[in-house]
Amino acid sequence: MTAPARTHTSAELIRAEAPVLAHNYHPLPVVVARAEGTWVEDVEGRRYLDMLAGYSALNFGHRNPVLIEAAHRQLDRLTLTSRAFHNDRLAHFAASLARLTGLDMVLPMNTGAEAVESAVKVARKWAYEVKGVAPDRATIVVAADNFHGRTTTIVSFSTDETARSGFGPFTPGFRIVPYNDLAALEAAVDETTAAVLIEPIQGEAGVVIPDDGYLAGVRELTSRKGCLFVADEIQSGLGRTGTTLAVDHEGVVPDLLLLGKALGGGIVPVSAVVGRRDVLEVLRPGEHGSTFGGNPLAAAVGSAVVELLETGEFQRRAAELGVVLRDGLAALVGKGVEGFRARGLWAGVDIDPSIGTGREISEGLMREGVLVKDTHGSTIRLAPPLTITADELRSALAALEKVLAQGV
Template sequence: MTAPARTDRGSEELIRAEEPVLAHNYHPLPVVVARAEGAWVEDVEGRRYLDMLAGYSALNFGHRHPALIEAAHRQLDRLTLTSRAFHNDRLAGFAERLAALTGTDMVLPMNTGAEAVESGIKVARKWAYDVKGVPADRATIVVAADNFHGRTTTIVSFSTDETARCGFGPFTPGFRIVPYNDLAALEAAVDETTAAVLIEPIQGEAGVLIPDDGYLAGVRELTRRKGCLFVADEIQSGLGRTGHTLAVEHESVVPDVVLLGKALGGGIVPVSAVVGSREVLGVLHPGEHGSTFGGNPLAAAVGTAVVELLETGEFQRRAAELGAVLREGLAGLVGRGVVGFRARGLWAGVDVDPALGSGREISERLMREGILVKDTHGSTIRLAPPLTVTPEELAGALGTLEKVLTS
């Protein structure tokens, strides 16, 4: 990676310059990234950092993966946007290959993860009215506590995170919240009005919470028996992160609908999708849902290149193999600053001894040592390196974490 373009302002000055003009909806770590390649980023002053967050899984293939950059460049020279008012020559191929990769029938292309969730909610409700026969405006969707599906008004309506909710009401009705990983509570909440059960196979924002073995299979059995849909939000967990193409594959579960995003855009453009059976997605008719940019040619070209990378199985294998290295390294830190962790594939939530600092403070210490992570609640940090990270880079990051926690 070559040196970043010169700037007249250093990190501190650039950070101060943001304060008056950017809405404060984020609290970033005090690093100003100027360039990136693979698993590494470089700030405006030339300092290098190993990226152990990978854009919350949006960068599963690392920064500027050559095959993805080439696909984007090639498409930029041809066509970028038509809107869905017309067909374009990239969309059908993308949809066919994504459906084949995920074992589904149909694809609804969107842009962001939150749009995919909103679209999934609309599809589930439409299915409930048109197919299940739920009376108009009475459809309900059951969700899990501590979920994170986005921050739109509808989505925060069924969040249990008061930071996301407070000050944004009135909220959208039609949702029932039950504890995560509790099949009995889920069964009690499902009735004849239930359109769908919407859950994350692994709760990322909550701290990479992994349900008990059998939970996802139980959700699938329950929804079939009760006559409602199983909608799996795989926006963070999907597309190779956990060692399988989809996290639900760990229990050989096939949901009715899967929500995808983040990594689907290769870290280049926002690309998301709702994929599912023809019986479900077939309820949509022209004019009932749409997106000017959803399925645009540039997004479809990049998305197709992402699918091509996943079709080989290489990245799923890497996540599984390096995930074993990650788990072993974290296990060695339990009792040495780490009080517990949860990991699946190249994804971990690490609970640090609160006496050593908050998750934010630990993240800042790691940043000063050249490792970028991000905290979640309390003293928990998340590790989600690009699937292109090397064993040596991963070992180095774990060594730095040990240094920060024990020095």
């Protein structure tokens, strides 16, 4: 008989990564082997409640049965053609996504960074061909503390030195203003401005929510000044904040909308630039593309994601359970939590630095069977799958209370 294959421990698998993987991440020391819904399991069989959901890529939970079934059906038929040919799933995906967002056309891509890069190219081309900006003079205004991706152009307008240091020379053409500051934005926009690119809620910065009226102000300003409003909803969109899009909280419609993460249902990378017809039509054959963008498998899963959102169930769950999250965090203010920002099922929680760093709190929660992720300093982010139950959410908050009380 053949001896059964040896099962490696978490520690062995973590050690095995070091010599063969680039060290561009510092993950928590948990090795996930299986997952279902809101729970993951490591190689030893320990279970953890996922309170990160892949930075919103898993909005609908791990291995959502509807999305898994859509993927299986497509895997049995067709996975890739490239855009050299048409496929029978792409038109339906584009039409349904445009309908869901209230916009006209879709430029399908794969990763969030690709969507941002695509929007930068589209905005510049629109500025030259429609607005009449002189060649190579277009500017794009962005916000400080942004996170739009990791490519060289995107880190060119980051204010995070960890993301920038050592990667220059940087791409010109960007102006950085403080987030949530309409006066500064107005001063930065001029006749060369192609677009204002912002996150309606800044995720990596710690779930920073702007003042009421800020997004409406950006929309009014960009319309008045004759430039595009590009909203990066790669993390904030598709149900996370209790509405389909974060801009929906102010009834704002951008000219270009950037989606990703949850659009692939936690199964395949899917992203898109969704926008006005007259803006996206500046692209002509050969000027932009992606071999995998809009592939049949991505289109099938993306269409199933849109169908889930069309019911409104997940938006309602995020809104209703968001009250549980906010109330639970409010009860911890002064008990190790210095403050928090929350919208829907998304929160940035500022921990008293005397108790521990965000990393240390995350490690403490891991030991309690709850997975979260730290960001700058002593801030942690909470973004569970929208399928989480109220009891599961309360248990995560109870674990946080215990870790804060014990200290690290």
